[in-house]
Amino acid sequence: MGRLSGKVAIITGASSGMGRATSIRFAGEGASIVVADLNQEGGEASVRECKENGGNAVFQKTDVSAEAEIKALVARAVKEFGRVDIMYNNAGIGGAVGPLEEISVEDWDKSQAVLLRGVFLGIKHSVPEMRKVGGGSIISTASVAGLRGFQGLHAYCAAKAGVVNLTRSASLEFAKDKIRINCICPGGINTPILHRNQPGVKEAMEDFLAKGQPYPRAGHPEDIAAMALFLASDDSEFVTGQAMVVDGGLTVGSGFANQRTDTAQQILPPRGFMGPSFEG
Amino acid sequence: MGKLDGKVAVITGAASGMGRATALRFAKEGASIVLADLNSQGGETAVAECAAAGARAVFQRVDVTSEVDIKSAVDRAVKEYGRLDIMFNNAGIAGAVGPIEKVESTDWDKTIATLLRAVFLGMKYSIPEMRKAGGGSIISTASVAALQGVGYLAAYAAAKAAVVNLTASVAIELGHDHIRVNCICPGGVNTPLIHRGAPGAFEHAEARMAKAQPIPRAGRPDDIANMALFLASDEAEWITGTAMVVDGGMATGNTRFRTRGLPDSGFSGPSFEMGS
Numbered sequence: 001m002g003r004l005s006g007k008v009a010i011i012t013g014a015s016s017g018m019g020r021a022t023s024i025r026f027a028g029e030g031a032s033i034v035v036a037d038l039n040q041e042g043g044e045a046s047v048r049e050c051k052e053n054g055g056n057a058v059f060q061k062t063d064v065s066a067e068a069e070i071k072a073l074v075a076r077a078v079k080e081f082g083r084v085d086i087m088y089n090n091a092g093i094g095g096a097v098g099p100l101e102e103i104s105v106e107d108w109d110k111s112q113a114v115l116l117r118g119v120f121l122g123i124k125h126s127v128p129e130m131r132k133v134g135g136g137s138i139i140s141t142a143s144v145a146g147l148r149g150f151q152g153l154h155a156y157c158a159a160k161a162g163v164v165n166l167t168r169s170a171s172l173e174f175a176k177d178k179i180r181i182n183c184i185c186p187g188g189i190n191t192p193i194l195h196r197n198q199p200g201v202k203e204a205m206e207d208f209l210a211k212g213q214p215y216p217r218a219g220h221p222e223d224i225a226a227m228a229l230f231l232a233s234d235d236s237e238f239v240t241g242q243a244m245v246v247d248g249g250l251t252v253g254s255g256f257a258n259q260r261t262d263t264a265q266q267i268l269p270p271r272g273f274m275g276p277s278f279e280g
Numbered sequence: 281m282g283k284l285d286g287k288v289a290v291i292t293g294a295a296s297g298m299g300r301a302t303a304l305r306f307a308k309e310g311a312s313i314v315l316a317d318l319n320s321q322g323g324e325t326a327v328a329e330c331a332a333a334g335a336r337a338v339f340q341r342v343d344v345t346s347e348v349d350i351k352s353a354v355d356r357a358v359k360e361y362g363r364l365d366i367m368f369n370n371a372g373i374a375g376a377v378g379p380i381e382k383v384e385s386t387d388w389d390k391t392i393a394t395l396l397r398a399v400f401l402g403m404k405y406s407i408p409e410m411r412k413a414g415g416g417s418i419i420s421t422a423s424v425a426a427l428q429g430v431g432y433l434a435a436y437a438a439a440k441a442a443v444v445n446l447t448a449s450v451a452i453e454l455g456h457d458h459i460r461v462n463c464i465c466p467g468g469v470n471t472p473l474i475h476r477g478a479p480g481a482f483e484h485a486e487a488r489m490a491k492a493q494p495i496p497r498a499g500r501p502d503d504i505a506n507m508a509l510f511l512a513s514d515e516a517e518w519i520t521g522t523a524m525v526v527d528g529g530m531a532t533g534n535t536r537f538r539t540r541g542l543p544d545s546g547f548s549g550p551s552f553e554m555g556s
Contacts, residue, residue: 168532175494175529187518214455215520223518230510238467238503240495241532245522249455252448252521256455 002030002054003233008081010034010073012064012122013091015042017191018141020049021221022088022228027055029229032081036062036073037091056081064091064118065110067125074125083133086232087126089119089140094193096155108155115159116166123170127179135178137232140167141224142183142243144251160185164243171241180240182231187247188212189219214256215248282310283513288361290314290353292344292402293371295322297471298421300329301501302368302508307335309509312361316342316353317371336361344371344398345390354405363413366512367406369399369420374473376435388435395439396446403450407459415458417512420447421504422463422523424531440465444523451521460520462511467527468492469499495528 009026013019015037023033027050035050035057037043043059050057060076062069077084095111096103119140130136145153146160163183171181188194188209195202209218227246230236245251268274289306293299295317303315307330315330315337317323323339330337340356342349357364375391376383399420410416425433426440443463451461468474468489475481489498507526510516525531542548 171529172494172533176496178495180495214452215458215460215518216456217518219518226515227519230515235506235510236526237506238495238497238499238528239507239526241529242525244524246519248518249451249520252451254452255449256452 002028003229003235004086005030007031007085007232008033008077008083009086009088009232010036010077010084010122010126011088011090012036012062012073012118013141014046015039016046017193018186018189018221018224018228019088019090020046021225022090023057024049024053025222025225025229026086026232027051027057028053029233030055031086031232032056033058034073034077034080035059036064038063062091064089064121065113067121070118070121070125074129078129084126084129085133085136087122087130087136087138088228088232089122089138091118092141092193094153094156095159098152100154103155111155112159112162115156116162119163119166123166123181127174127177130179131177136180137236138170138174138179138181139228139231140181140183142167142185144185144187144245144247146183146185146243147245148251167243168241175240180231180236182236182239182242182244184224184227184231185243185245185247185251186224187219187245187250189221189224191221213248213250214252217248219246219248282308283509283515284366285310287311287365287512288313288357288363289366289368289512290316290357290364290402290406291368291370292316292342292353292398293421294326295319296326297473298466298469298501298504298508299368299370300326301505302370303337304329304333305502305505305509306366306512307331307333307337309513310335311366311512312336314338314340314353314357314360316340316344318343342371344369344401345393347401350398350401351405354409358409364406364409365413365416367402367410367416367418368508368512369402369418371398372421372473374433374436375439378432380434383435391435392439392442395436396442399443399446403446403461407454407457410459411457416460417516418450418459418461419508419511420463422447422465424465424467424525424527426465426523427525427531447523448521455520460511460516462516462519462522462524464504464507464511465523465525465527465531466504467499467525467530469501469504469526471501493528493530494532497528499526499528 014023014035047057096107142163143160145157146164167183195205294315327337376387422443423440425437426444430437447463475485
């Protein structure tokens with residue numbers, strides 16, 4: 001008996017990375033899944049892996065920035081599996097990167113369309129189906145970049161912060177319908193968005209990311225899939241409006257072992273008690 | 281195959297409410313548990329429940345404000361089960377309540393000792409055992425009162441806010457030891473701290489608390505136990521330093537005044553274009 005037995009999930013960006021890992025995890029817990037992505041080949045591979053893991057799955061080619069395609073995606077879930085219980089708005093891009101003055105308006109708009117508008121559309125069109133089945137769980141991929149500023153990542157940071165607060169305001173509206181709305185803020189996860197499937201880059205990125213936060217390893221798509229499963233399952237029945245941080249401690253503060261320039265470590269004695277300064 | 285098979289947990293405040301629900305949940309997932317509390321009778325009952333679920337469990341009488349007692353709870357886990365993987369610093373009181381200028385400094389101190397100092401002690405004495413075991417998960421009960429002010433509950437709110445930032449700071453220190461440190465911020469959960477076991481009080485609180493947050497029911501100890509299980513398990517291996525809010529949306533934002541002054545739906549454009 002899986003934790004998602006009988007449930008139907010839509011997952012965008014499910015051809016790779018966190019979306020694919022989550023699809024496979026959900027399939028293993030008994031869910032039926034619509035794998036949505038622009039990348040057809042990767043999507044078909046995810047579908048095969050879902051089936052190998054014991055779940056039903058179909059692929060739907062989807063551009064999350066297009067309202068008609070999100071509508072078609074929800075309709076596909078209903079047509080194939082009869083209902084929608086879980087919507088995971090996960091598809092993402094790096095989007096416009098670099099100095100703010102050099103960002104073209106077109107790149108800005110495209111970033112917002114995929115990262116923020118795509119989430120709005122996913123919520124808007126899945127909610128009516130969830131009402132019909134008496135509730136549901138909507139999950140979106142935000143980012144630690146939705147909680148903190150990151151230089152050279154302006155469009156992404158703004159959009160992800162938008163996802164965090166859209167999650168909060170939408171959760172207030174739909175709680176009475178037993179539709180829970182949460183998002184996940186991943187830290188440095190080694191996915192194709194970073195390693196781009198180039199030879200050797202995944203391994204190099206694994207080493208690089210291991211040093212990026214207090215917990216001494218890179219984040220893996222499965223770390224996010226585990227949180228998505230918690231949020232999708234009835235275990236989180238009283239959890240809504242949250243931005244769940246899965247970042248190995250990246251955003252917790254300063255002073256971890258790999259931060260050699262840390263001020264506190266340089267100024268403070270290694271241990272003991274510091275009293276009033278006038279006492280020397 | 282349980283999610284906590286072979287793991288050993290110490291849970292403070294395990295004689296009732298969230299601690300007890302968590303003990304039982306951990307028991308069903310294969311953990312061995314030291315249930316620590318001031319309340320021996322409730323603690324022994326909870327131990328019996330855990331045993332009935334097939335787990336190894338013992339009661340240890342503990343005053344969490346006592347350093348010796350906290351150390352004894354950790355020692356007991358090692359003596360009984362050989363190791364320590366999970367520490368749940370959960371014991372709590374409401375403590376000093378009422379107008380701040382009427383709060384006695386002794387009540388203030390007692391509140392901070394139970395809610396904050398005890399968490400420090402729980403971390404301090406469980407860390408060495410977790411290092412020996414190659415890692416572990418420390419969980420503490422904070423509160424939504426840690427995230428925003430609560431009038432007439434200042435000592436509690438201050439102590440809980442401190443638990444959140446203590447959690448974050450210690451997480452930074454212990455990441456490289458594979459010891460994860462997180463806390464949970466419950467909202468309105470109907471426990472004996474609220475209903476105090478008086479006849480009819482549970483039901484009364486249940487009805488009142490159902491209206492206190494967007495999700496239209498009172499929080500249950502099991503809601504917190506579910507989150508504690510997630511944080512204790514390997515599922516959360518890359519999660520550290522967080523304050524996980526389980527509050528039915530209580531602290532999420534403002535519902536009451538959401539549309540005042542704005543149309544019920546549609547688009548609100550520049551005010552100068554609006555009709556008179």
